[in-house]
Amino acid sequence: MRVLLLLAAVGLCGAQYNANTQPGRTSIVHLFEWRWADIALECERYLAPYGFGGVQVSPPNENVVVTSPNRPWWERYQPISYKLCSRSGNEDEFRDMVTRCNNVGVRIYVDAVVNHMCGSGAGYGTHSTCGSYFNAGNRDFPAVPYSGWDFNDGKCTTGSGEIESYQDIYQIRNCRLSGLLDLAMEKDYVRSKVAEYLNHLIDIGVAGFRIDAAKHMWPGDIKGFLDKLHNLNTKWFSSGARPFIYQEVIDLGGEPVTGSQYYGNGRVTEFKYGAKLGTVIRRWNGEKMSYLKNWGEGWGFAPSDRALVFVDNHDNQRGHGAGGASILTFWDARLYKMAVGFMLAHPYGFTRVMSSFRWPRNFQNGHDVNDWYGPPSNWDGSTKSVPINPDTTCGDDWVCEHRWRQIRNMVVFRNVVDGEPFSNWWDNNSNQVAFGRGSKGFIVFNNDDWQLNEYLQTGLPAGTYCDVISGDKDNNRCTGIQVNVSGDGKAHFQISNSAEDPFIAIHINAKL
Ligand code: QV4
Numbered sequence: 001m002r003v004l005l006l007l008a009a010v011g012l013c014g015a016q017y018n019a020n021t022q023p024g025r026t027s028i029v030h031l032f033e034w035r036w037a038d039i040a041l042e043c044e045r046y047l048a049p050y051g052f053g054g055v056q057v058s059p060p061n062e063n064v065v066v067t068s069p070n071r072p073w074w075e076r077y078q079p080i081s082y083k084l085c086s087r088s089g090n091e092d093e094f095r096d097m098v099t100r101c102n103n104v105g106v107r108i109y110v111d112a113v114v115n116h117m118c119g120s121g122a123g124y125g126t127h128s129t130c131g132s133y134f135n136a137g138n139r140d141f142p143a144v145p146y147s148g149w150d151f152n153d154g155k156c157t158t159g160s161g162e163i164e165s166y167q168d169i170y171q172i173r174n175c176r177l178s179g180l181l182d183l184a185m186e187k188d189y190v191r192s193k194v195a196e197y198l199n200h201l202i203d204i205g206v207a208g209f210r211i212d213a214a215k216h217m218w219p220g221d222i223k224g225f226l227d228k229l230h231n232l233n234t235k236w237f238s239s240g241a242r243p244f245i246y247q248e249v250i251d252l253g254g255e256p257v258t259g260s261q262y263y264g265n266g267r268v269t270e271f272k273y274g275a276k277l278g279t280v281i282r283r284w285n286g287e288k289m290s291y292l293k294n295w296g297e298g299w300g301f302a303p304s305d306r307a308l309v310f311v312d313n314h315d316n317q318r319g320h321g322a323g324g325a326s327i328l329t330f331w332d333a334r335l336y337k338m339a340v341g342f343m344l345a346h347p348y349g350f351t352r353v354m355s356s357f358r359w360p361r362n363f364q365n366g367h368d369v370n371d372w373y374g375p376p377s378n379w380d381g382s383t384k385s386v387p388i389n390p391d392t393t394c395g396d397d398w399v400c401e402h403r404w405r406q407i408r409n410m411v412v413f414r415n416v417v418d419g420e421p422f423s424n425w426w427d428n429n430s431n432q433v434a435f436g437r438g439s440k441g442f443i444v445f446n447n448d449d450w451q452l453n454e455y456l457q458t459g460l461p462a463g464t465y466c467d468v469i470s471g472d473k474d475n476n477r478c479t480g481i482q483v484n485v486s487g488d489g490k491a492h493f494q495i496s497n498s499a500e501d502p503f504i505a506i507h508i509n510a511k512l
C-alpha cells in the first residue's frame with residue numbers, strides 16, 4: 001500500500017511537468033489573440049491531423065479596455081475579473097472550444113494572469129470586456145471581489161511602488177510590475193480566488209496553465225494556489241491527472257531570481273534558449289552552428305524535463321520582455337524556419353511554436369513605436385476571425401507560422417522521433433551541421449556561405465526518403481528533394497547556401 005501511495009505521490013508531482021498531451025504529440029502552438037471559435041475550427045481542421053499536442057490561448061478572463069493606445073494586445077494582461085469574457089469570446093465559446101479540441105485530442109493551456117490586476121492608472125468605471133465595474137485607484141474589483149486588503153501596497157519599499165531593481169528579490173515580488181496592481185499572494189483569500197478561477201477552467205477541460213509573471217510571485221505563494229487545484233476533468237484525462245504548469249520566469253542569468261527556484265511547481269520558460277539560438281543562427285559574436293553539439297543543459301539551460309522552450313514568444317517578437325535583438329521571428333522568415341526546425345528536431349525541452357499576427361512595425365531610434373498593435377480587428381474593435389486561403393495559408397494579417405510547411409512538417413518530425421536519442425552528430429567546424437534521432441529521423445543544415453556536399457551517416461534504414469522541408473511525401477512520391485539512404489545508413493547531401501531553405505529533414509514516416 002505504501003508503495004502505491006508513494007507512486008501516487010510521485011505521479012501527482014511528476015505530472016505537473018507532463019503536458020498531458022495525447023501519446024505521440026510533442027508540441028504546442030501559441031495561437032496568440034485568436035478567437036475561441038477559430039481555435040475550435042483549427043483544432044479540428046489542422047492541429048489534430050498534423051499532430052499538434054495543444055494550444056496556448058490568450059488570457060480568457062475579463063480585462064480592462066484600453067483606448068489609448070487603441071486596444072493594444074497587452075490590455076489582456078490587465079485583469080478586471082476572472083469572468084470568461086474577452087476579445088476572444090465568452091464562456092460558452094470557450095467551453096465549446098475546449099470540448100471540440102479535446103474531442104480531437106488537442107489540449108488547451110490557459111495563459112493565467114494572476115500576479116496582478118490592471119494598471120494603477122486604469123481609472124475607474126466599466127471600461128472592461130465584460131462591463132464589470134472597477135476602481136483601480138482604490139483597488140476595488142467587485143466582480144472578483146478584491147479590495148485594497150488584497151494587494152501588496154504596504155509591502156513594497158520602493159518610492160514609486162513599482163519594481164525599480166531586478167537585483168532586489170523583495171521588490172520583484174512585492175512591488176508593481178510596470179504599475180500593475182500587485183496581488184497579496186500570501187493571503188489564503190487571494191490564493192483561493194485564484195484557485196477558484198483556475199479550477200473553473202480545469203473543470204471545463206483545460207490541460208494546464210502558463211503562469212504569467214511567475215517571477216513576480218514567491219515560489220511558495222504559487223505553490224499555495226497550485227495545491228488547491230483540482231485534478232483534470234476525467235471526461236478527457238485519466239483519473240488523478242494534474243494540470244501541466246509552466247511558469248514564465250525570465251532568467252538570462254545575472255539576477256538573484258532564477259528559474260531553478262520555481263522547478264518545484266512545474267516547468268519554467270527557458271528564455272536563454274531563444275536568445276542563444278538566435279545569436280547562433282544569425283552567426284553573431286562569432287557563434288557558429290558547430291557549437292550546438294552540446295545544445296541544452298550543456299549551454300547552462302534548465303534540465304530538459306523542467307524546460308518549456310521556444311524560438312520567440314509574444315513579448316520578445318516585438319521587443320517586450322527579454323531576448324533582445326537576437327530573437328528570430330517570422331519577420332526573419334528564412335533564418336526563423338531554420339531555428340524552429342532545429343528546435344523541433346533536437347530532443348531538449350518541451351517545445352512551443354509561435355503563431356502571430358502581422359503589424360505595421362515602425363522603428364524610431366531603434367524602438368518599434370507600433371509594438372502595442374492589437375490583433376487584426378473590425379471597426380468596432382472586435383477581433384477578426386482567421387480566414388484560410390486556398391493555399392492553406394491564413395489571410396487578414398494572421399501569420400500562421402504553424403501552417404508553414406517547414407514548421408508543420410517539423411512538428412510531425414518531432415512526433416515521429418519522440419523517445420529516440422540524439423545521435424550521429426556531424427559538423428564542418430563551421431555552420432554546416434547534421435544530427436539524427438536514433439533510427440527514425442535525420443536533419444542537415446547549411447548555414448555557411450558555401451555549398452554543403454557530404455556523405456553522412458544517418459542511422460536510418462536503407463530506402464528513399466522525402467525531404468519534409470522542401471516538400472511533402474504525397475502518396476508514394478516526393479514533392480520536394482529525395483534522399484537515398486544506402487544499406488550502410490549513409491546518404492549524400494548537397495545543400496546550396498542560396499537554397500530557399502538551406503536544410504533537409506527526413507524521417508521514417510516520409511520514406512517511400
Ligand atoms: C505604465 C507605466 C507605469 C505606470 C503605469 C500606470 O510604465 O510606470 O505605473 O503605466 O498604469 C502596459 C504598458 C505600460 C503600462 C502598463 C500599465 O506597456 O507602459 O505602465 O500597461 O501599468 C504586457 C506588456 C506590458 C504591458 C502589460 C500590461 O509587455 O508592456 O504594460 O502587458 O498591459 C518582465 C516580467 C515578465 C513580463 C515582461 C513583459 O518579468 O513577466 O516584463 N512578461 C509577462 C507577459 C507580458 C505582460 C506581463 C507579464 C504583465 O508576457 O505580455 O506585459 O502581465 O520581464
Ligand code: CA
Nearest residue numbers: 173182216217
Ligand atoms: Ca507580485
